[in-house]
Amino acid sequence: MQLSPLEIIRRESLQKLRDLGINPYPAEEFKTTATIKDIINNFEDFDGKEVVLAGRMMSRRIMGKASFAELKDASGRMQIYINRDEISSDDEGTMYNTVFKKLLDMGDIIGIKGEVFKTKVGEESVNVKELTVLSKSLRPLPVVKTDADGKVHDAFSDNEQRYRRRYVDLIVNDHVKETFIKRTKITTSMREFFNTRGYLEVETPILQPIPGGAAARPFMTHHNALDMPLYLRIANELYLKRLIVGGFDAVYEFAKDFRNEGMDRTHNPEFTVMELYVAYKDYNWMMSMTEELLEKICLDTNNTSEVMIGNNKVSFKAPYPRVPILEAIKIHTGFDVAGMNEVELRDVCKKVGIDVDETMGIGKMIDELFGEKCEHHYIQPTFITDYPKEMSPLTKEHRTNPALTERFELMVNGKELANAYSELNDPIDQRARFEDQLALSEKGDDEAMFIDQDFIRALEYGMPPTSGIGIGIDRLVMFMTNNASIQEVLFFPQMKPEKKAPSVELNDDEKVLFEMLKKVNKILLNDLKIQSEFSNKKWDKTLKGLTKHNLAKVSNTDDGLFVELI
RNA sequence: GACCUGGUAGCUCAGUUGGUAGAGCACCUCCCUUUUAAGGAGGUGGUCCUGGGUUCGAGCCCCAGCCCGGUCACCA
Numbered sequence A: 001m002q003l004s005p006l007e008i009i010r011r012e013s014l015q016k017l018r019d020l021g022i023n024p025y026p027a028e029e030f031k032t033t034a035t036i037k038d039i040i041n042n043f044e045d046f047d048g049k050e051v052v053l054a055g056r057m058m059s060r061r062i063m064g065k066a067s068f069a070e071l072k073d074a075s076g077r078m079q080i081y082i083n084r085d086e087i088s089s090d091d092e093g094t095m096y097n098t099v100f101k102k103l104l105d106m107g108d109i110i111g112i113k114g115e116v117f118k119t120k121v122g123e124e125s126v127n128v129k130e131l132t133v134l135s136k137s138l139r140p141l142p143v144v145k146t147d148a149d150g151k152v153h154d155a156f157s158d159n160e161q162r163y164r165r166r167y168v169d170l171i172v173n174d175h176v177k178e179t180f181i182k183r184t185k186i187t188t189s190m191r192e193f194f195n196t197r198g199y200l201e202v203e204t205p206i207l208q209p210i211p212g213g214a215a216a217r218p219f220m221t222h223h224n225a226l227d228m229p230l231y232l233r234i235a236n237e238l239y240l241k242r243l244i245v246g247g248f249d250a251v252y253e254f255a256k257d258f259r260n261e262g263m264d265r266t267h268n269p270e271f272t273v274m275e276l277y278v279a280y281k282d283y284n285w286m287m288s289m290t291e292e293l294l295e296k297i298c299l300d301t302n303n304t305s306e307v308m309i310g311n312n313k314v315s316f317k318a319p320y321p322r323v324p325i326l327e328a329i330k331i332h333t334g335f336d337v338a339g340m341n342e343v344e345l346r347d348v349c350k351k352v353g354i355d356v357d358e359t360m361g362i363g364k365m366i367d368e369l370f371g372e373k374c375e376h377h378y379i380q381p382t383f384i385t386d387y388p389k390e391m392s393p394l395t396k397e398h399r400t401n402p403a404l405t406e407r408f409e410l411m412v413n414g415k416e417l418a419n420a421y422s423e424l425n426d427p428i429d430q431r432a433r434f435e436d437q438l439a440l441s442e443k444g445d446d447e448a449m450f451i452d453q454d455f456i457r458a459l460e461y462g463m464p465p466t467s468g469i470g471i472g473i474d475r476l477v478m479f480m481t482n483n484a485s486i487q488e489v490l491f492f493p494q495m496k497p498e499k500k501a502p503s504v505e506l507n508d509d510e511k512v513l514f515e516m517l518k519k520v521n522k523i524l525l526n527d528l529k530i531q532s533e534f535s536n537k538k539w540d541k542t543l544k545g546l547t548k549h550n551l552a553k554v555s556n557t558d559d560g561l562f563v564e565l566i
Numbered sequence B: 001g002a003c004c005u006g007g008u009a010g011c012u013c014a015g016u017u018g019g020u021a022g023a024g025c026a027c028c029u030c031c032c033u034u035u036u037a038a039g040g041a042g043g044u045g046g047u048c049c050u051g052g053g054u055u056c057g058a059g060c061c062c063c064a065g066c067c068c069g070g071u072c073a074c075c076a
Helices: A005-019 A036-041 A094-103 A159-164 A166-172 A174-196 A237-245 A283-302 A325-333 A342-351 A362-373 A427-442 A453-461 A473-481 A508-520 A525-532 A536-548
Strands: A050-063 A066-073 A076-083 A109-118 A124-135 A220-223 A228-232 A250-258 A270-279 A306-309 A312-315 A322-324 A382-385 A407-412 A415-422 A466-472 A522-524 A552-557 A560-565
Touching: A005 A094, A036 A050, A036 A066, A036 A076, A036 A124, A050 A076, A050 A124, A066 A094, A076 A094, A076 A109, A094 A124, A159 A166, A166 A174, A174 A250, A174 A270, A174 A283, A174 A473, A237 A250, A237 A270, A237 A453, A237 A466, A270 A283, A270 A473, A283 A306, A283 A382, A283 A407, A283 A415, A283 A466, A283 A473, A306 A473, A322 A325, A325 A362, A325 A382, A342 A362, A415 A473, A427 A453, A466 A473
Parallel strands: A076 A124, A322 A382
Antiparallel strands: A050 A066, A050 A109, A066 A076, A109 A124, A220 A228, A250 A270, A270 A466, A306 A312, A382 A407, A407 A415, A415 A466, A522 A560, A552 A560
């Protein structure tokens, strides 16, 4: 392994700690008596009292016999003051001069016992009486500093490094941690909302024999013992509905779903959806519930119902406008497409500049019209309702218009945040819709749905009228935390693997050169270069390779540059 | 999948027609007892993403590739 000079110094410090009888990785429990946040928030209660804290040393300012350092625990950051004569028991001041000043580094995890006080400059601090090494850090952390004006210097900002080493990102970038704390606040808030109403949180299979409930390309895997293919779920909808058939009135699941499709700023191959199904409700009820839920979530996480998303101020205060999709298309394109046949609709698409082809049905074209011409206008939360039947195979036919369905999507900041239906519970209609999908897939749509016979069988036993919703949790977190990229709200976004470390073995060129050198033992550098017949670049690289492996050495003597074996 | 921009020290970044690889912070040595992004002085530190090529000479030019990011395509 190739170590940088900074890493070598730290490993030497590690050994020196051991030589002093200090275990750099002690096993004992370290009992703390407070958190940094507690102390800062309730300073008067702590002032003058003894506390025990543990955390990571994030900076250090050494001034002779006294020093200041910054300690960071899970709750916050605080200054500590360390005086040589107070933490050292011997005359040499070993604990201070050697351990603290020389052998500890930024990033080390330490425990301290000391007295809370405020410095002359007015900063809350702890005057350290005892210092304990809890874990030595062998790699240097990026040093991020914030000046008096709040300006950040040398931020650890390379996205590739931040995502690949999220742990470092979390250590040095406090705002990143905030995002993930908010993410948990959001899901906690939702659970509270549902649990208060008596809804049951459940778990359903991730490995499915038929990837149903949505139209998307699945990840495929294989079960060895059963010798059968299995798919990672693209949705859990059909399983949750089976539970409604089984007699639960309301079930919900926070589900990781997996879709084998392109990745971008708003798509990760695995993502989280909260799906909820409530019996005896319809999509109107679901709209009311959704706006109430989102207002609560926003208040719980941001203490206000308004948030900035990019340059837009968005209010989650209920209620939200409800706009039928055909109405939206009329508003934003000027065309009333209600009742149009496929030919007429294709004509409209061409007029507004949307590429169409023969495989596109009415549903697909309406979807395109909305997506291209309308979607981006809906910045404030808006329910878009009553989608055409063709694009909604799991949705109940509209109570007043058989061409439409009782479906809504919630648009926020021009993006889809949720999708909900009055669920189709007529098993005969459901079978017919699946067969329509099959026809579409034969027409060339490789994402049309598979037919799940057992799901239809369940419906045949009878499912109460039910409304269901799926809310994209990653997108919701992006909105609530004002992040434009899904990678900022996932701890570990999907990445291509890092390149492998260079091999420790000699490559072919190095082997050739090594063999030549073995024959002569020592030779003028230029002679060997000529003998090797390598290009300049290759020569340089190969010789450096040999010296790095400690097989050869270049020496500069009065007689010239020599290469010799070691 | 296509195109565009990037990849240089632990971090953030410079690097001139192609001519000895730089700065700040970090690190090391020394001075300093309540300091404030970063007190003073001196020093160490490099696979310039990888592999080929052109050239007397490549961080820079050419070719191929890898990885991040962006735009588009795809995305019930």
